[in-house]
Amino acid sequence: GGGSPAAEQSLPPAVVEADFDLAKLIAAAKAEGSVTVYDSTGDIKKVAEAFTAKYGIKATGVKSDVGDTLEKMTREAQAGNVTIDATLYENGPTLVGQLIPQQTVYTWIPADLQENIPERNRNPLLVLSKANVWIYNPKVFPQGCPIDNIWDLAAPEWKGKVALQDPLGKPNIIEWFNQMAGSYDTALRDAFKQSAGRDLDTSEPSAAHEWVKQLAKNDPILTSADDDVSAAVASPNQTEPRIGLVSIAKFRDVKGKNYQMKVCDTMAPYVGYQYPKFGAIATGSKHPNAAKLFMRFVLTEEGITPEMGSGGVSGSSAVPASKNNPPGLTDWSKQLMQFDSVALITDYENAQSMQDHWRVSHR
Amino acid sequence: MLRENKATRTRRWRYRLSIARHEPTLLIGLLLIAVLAYLVIAPLVAVLSDAVRVQFGDQPKTGQSPGELTGYYLWRVFRSPVSSIVFWQPLVNTMVVAIGVTVLALLLGGTAAFLLTRTNVVGRKWLSTALVVPYMLPSWTFALAWLALFKNDRSGGQVGILEAWGVRTPDWLAYGAFPITICLGLHYFPFVLLLFGNALRRLDSQLEDSARILGARQRTVLGRITLPLMLPSLSSSTLLVFGRILGTFGTPYILGLPVDFNLLATSLFSAVRNHEPGITAVIATVIVAIGVLVVVSDARLLREQRRFVTVGGKGAMDRLTDLGRWRWPAAAVAFGIFLLGVVIPVVTLALSTVTVTPGIFTRENFTLKYWISDNLAGAPGFPHGILRGTELFDAAWNSLRIVGLASLICGLVGLLVGYVVVRSDGSRIASFLRQISFLPYLVPGIAFAAAFLSLFAVQRGPIPALYGSITLLVIVLAVTHLPYASRSGISAMTQLGREPEEAAQIAGAGWFTRVRRIVLPIQKGALVTGVILPFISGIKELSIVIMLTTTGTQLLTTLSINLIDFAYDQMANAVVLVIALVSFLATYLTQRLTRTSLASGLGG
């Protein structure tokens, strides 16, 4: 009967305090003295330093895998001994599928900044958008990206030449597949038509499923980390024609390691996808006010800048877009797919079937 | 008549009880079982019971509500359309690899142990420490070294040296079962070397002499006398290697992924990473079951312990075989193992720490800045070479302290386990203890750690909430690494007859004196192995540490993982080298101070 139990029960509403008073919050936070925040990037350390510098409250930023954070927060909550006060969390599906409904964490929005946050990004609270993009090697392809359509990746001439992180090891990619299947079906079909000159005819439930199947069968190079993808595409002595999917963070390597890479800006319908980083506060936190203050902090420019070293879009419209975008990525909202927070819960439910779909197709 | 029998039986029981009172074996056995039941069984049940309970979020798939009993996970793993991908094929692969690796490790380790303990091979003193090094390097360094040599364009990154030279490396050579077997074999043979070597060292060479006198050739002596007598240590090292393969994830993932070669361990870890506790539990249960099966067969194999007693009362001899003109060829074999197992991976790793772009060997690409620069641009949180500042040294000290303590506990408890298992020969206590002390080995660290977190985050009875304290880390590291020590202890104790202890009893020594003055010193080698193996393994440990440290306690491994995040692979690898170096120094010093190098003889 119709829908799943998890989907039926809608998320608890985000907490927005009517009597919000920043000065009081700061005072209360200072009284608590410290705060610990988990994030999946090491940049959190800098954020924490900035927070401490600003408020004099000892903040500890810990880099931790999303999975570990999930496990740890869940266990801490179950045991009633909470040390993680808040998290900046990159896996939307498990956030809305597990952490929030189990009341391990809750969403809190600083009332004074609420206006700057688009309605659809408030529950769960989107703090920062980051991106995965398709890249190519401009030294190998001086004319620009060799392909102009996402379906080309599944074409025979790219067999064995498309590199991406193993989707089974990267929940984010599976989620992307699911988001494509949900929100971007027409876009994909259009792209197919544009590429093949005919309508897509498939027995799969969606165009995305068909694309995933074709990609999986096209013998992609799977890696355990996206460093290997960028190396496969862009390392200095690399001469093979390849296309790869990497996080924009890898553009650091352009300077550090002399990598030759550029976003494949001609690819239709999109050159990559944005994925969100959410913010949530532990329900059992012993430093609730400091956590709230921290959450507010990362919604301000000074708070989030350390995390935007290689690009990103803050969840708050008051924060200007990062100037560090990689070459070829100029307009985040046009060039990238965007995850729809409403679909997170179905993403959560469909994660396994999408994985299986990949698995079976990849044989 | 019947009643009389019963009376006699009770009387006899009373007598036995009063004997047991003076032999703390039983008491210690029960105590150990109680402690381990709490520290092993409880978390294990917590982890494994997920296999049949609906997990939160799986309601739609199962149509049941969380916590209810379900067969869904079993169905998915064993019978669903993806079961062959997630389970059956990996199971077959696991068996192939596990057997291959075990055989390879036994061959390498056995050969090395024989050469080092029984012959006058050139450089044996030196080799006896050097050949343990392969285990000090994280197993993925072997995979990296392998890829650096053989990688073809099947996987990302750059091609290996051979391909760069134009030699086409076929997929079977570059990826999958073959390289995984070689790499893991090279990585794990030190288990065999240490355990088997310790046992060989205590073997009375007259037992071999007497076979040779009867006309048996070296090979026959080895097959009919030496190896059967070494069975306890052989089966222990087999268990350790085999068990580790069941759980090792890194190398198989790196080398298997390009050709879609999965092991149970990779299946398990993808389940862990995808937050599928139900699936995780089912696969973990299978792994534990396989492990238990192996442990049980090991117990059957060694049922009659007195058959393996090689340290008895009559004088033993430890004569070295003079290899004569084979001294150098034999040394070449040993050095060959050293080259493959140590030099190549270490050099690969070391090179990666001094090159800006990996794999390019031009002068301008070399740099020492990742080690010693005092200002590195662009790295958040770590703006200098790893040898600058205090981070590395703090982390090293933390690692040393925590892991050192845990491994000392391991060593002692392990030997005690060995003592109890062997001395309460064949009793139910013995076999239970034997199995329970090995179990932690078979459960993936992360699952174990998560269970521990639930268990110790709050006060339970007299035990305060340990979560976040170093104590908890020490306990968990000790429990999960106990199997190394207990196996080493069991195999060593099996060899030790009762005589030395009886003689001490007669001399008036109580139990503690006996253990301290006689058993421990005779088993010094096993004890040290029981400390060294957990130490080496623990200092590389990451998943448990990540799960159980709260904040502030930086260890070498967490430092390394942070550095990767800062995109300084060079520095991360440098830390890995430091880890290996710390392991090596600790091992070397321990062997030096306790004079337990495999090259030393029976007495002193």
Add this chain to the structure above:
Amino acid sequence: MPDITLTAVSKAYSAGGPLAVDNLDLTIPDGSFTCLLGPSGCGKTTTLRMIAGLEHPTQGSIRVGDRQLDSVERGIFVPPEKRGMGLVFQNYALWPHLSVRRNVEFGLTVRKTPSAERKRLVDAALTMMQILHVADRYPSQLSGGQQQRVSLARMLAVNPAVLLLDEPLSNLDATLRLEMRAELKRVHDETGHTIVFVTHDQLEAMTMATHVAVMRDGVLQQLAPPLDVYHRPANTFVAAFLGSPAMNLFECGPEAGVLGRQAWKYLSGGGLTGGDVHAAGVHTVGVRPEALRIVDAQESTEADWAFDATVKAVLPTGAAWTISLMVDDTELYLVTTKAIAAVSGDTVRCAAAASALHLFDSSGARNDLADVRPELAGTAHA
């Protein structure tokens, strides 16, 4: 320390298996030097180990004076380290990881003897055992005899009140053995401690022991002072077991072989009828080889039993000659320190004093004929 008493002690190594020690009742007198004798595998080691507390009886009890050490019935067990006994193991049981000195020192260290005193005692024990020069070696670097002496020294150093020695001198040469015997004897005399020892050297047993216990298949055969055991063996087993060459034993009776008939006639002479002898149950007669002598016809007296025999072989053994003789188809041994002229094939006349004859009934038990013929009764030695 009072007597050590074993009461109805049995021991089976496996439940329901054969009894290594079978219903043993044995009292080892305080201050005695008791020797356990018996064939290989008869349970000597097992007995010693039970007394030491290393092996647990399946049945019975062991006590020292009033102190129960083991009682299966009453569930009492005193652990070895509390029994205050010293044991020299048949297989030495040296500690391979300790040097000779540390091996010997161990017991003293356990007893917390001050170090100067300890050194003195250890040096004394090592010197006594003549192994001071190997004090810093490890057991694996010693010869067999040196190892054995270390195990002796180890026990002597702590000077326990009861010394249990399991073939302590078996791997020593004759000279050394003599010296060690003297040392043990001296220790015994000086301390008055109880010593229980196992040996296969009968001379050792004879010269050193105050008491000899002979066992067979786990069963005690005789416990008596050594000369009694030698000269008044309780049964044919003991008679045959002691002495080298063993006692000549032959069946005797009107229907026996030539020698047996001869002896029967001799025994039934002098006032006794064959019926008397028969009634007394005499079945086997024994005579020790050294009690036989080769005589000239006139030399044997009426109190002597004499017969003719054929010399089969003359074996010199250094100090003496062992002569093997045939009477019809019965083989006899004779030992003499006097050189004899006879060679193989000669017929000689042999004699033995009546008192040198040992009589046994058909169950093998000694039968002294005391009630029927007093002059044949009593001790067999002169």
Add this chain to the structure above:
Amino acid sequence: MPDITLTAVSKAYSAGGPLAVDNLDLTIPDGSFTCLLGPSGCGKTTTLRMIAGLEHPTQGSIRVGDRQLDSVERGIFVPPEKRGMGLVFQNYALWPHLSVRRNVEFGLTVRKTPSAERKRLVDAALTMMQILHVADRYPSQLSGGQQQRVSLARMLAVNPAVLLLDEPLSNLDATLRLEMRAELKRVHDETGHTIVFVTHDQLEAMTMATHVAVMRDGVLQQLAPPLDVYHRPANTFVAAFLGSPAMNLFECGPEAGVLGRQAWKYLSGGGLTGGDVHAAGVHTVGVRPEALRIVDAQESTEADWAFDATVKAVLPTGAAWTISLMVDDTELYLVTTKAIAAVSGDTVRCAAAASALHLFDSSGARNDLADVRPELAGTAHA
């Protein structure tokens, strides 16, 4: 198989350490039954192990006939398994993981003996050693003597051409030992194989060996047939080492003790002057306890050396009596199988035949006076 020859063999266990075997030249005749005798730690086991190829000489060479087995100089080494020798280890070296039967069977399996034949041979060896009933046990379940017999059976089963036995009977009781000796003797007689064995039992050496080699501190003292060694010891060490009680040895000369002066006078009588004896280098005189006898005054003849002594103690040893005597402050032993009436404190007259006197020079070497007094020369036994 021809003679086993050791030429200038030395062995040090550690470079520069003491020599366990020192420049040993030893020829073991083909088919002989050679016994190695010597004090504990003198290098017997080392010698056997070198012959077997288990220990490597530091110097010298070992060969069998023309076949070099070891030659340090020429760099030859034949491994033990190719030497075709059998060795019974002093500490048995049984395989704990094999049952008694499998232990014994091993050598035959290695030789690929067919299984029926194998079973027959194993059963025969076990039966011979009287351990068939424990065939299915493991070594740890045996008594010491049983273990020793397993190790003997293990070697006998394969019937090697050279048998090296290291104290093979030390843990057996007298009866069994006698039987085992007979078996070994039988094997030797039947096969004609060479047997080299180590024993501390001199009787064993005397009765079984065709040759005796006496060693001391790694140096060979004498190699000769057993009675020669007993009756013509090459030096005082051998003289004192053999026999129990040992030979009475005392210094003799015009300035020696009462007994020594007495003997000096006796030796210089009958045509010889003290100067002659002195010139011949006589320094020590020896007489075996059993060569001494207690005599009535008239009984001793002129060919006898006689003297008075005080009885100190009379020790019965079963078959005989050992009497300890004092002459001034020199202690002498006398052994007799004849009962004597004397008790402690009595003065008795003792005598020994002139031919029973052993003469040694000041270096301890035997000196037979052959050139100066032929009747004192020659063998010492009657």
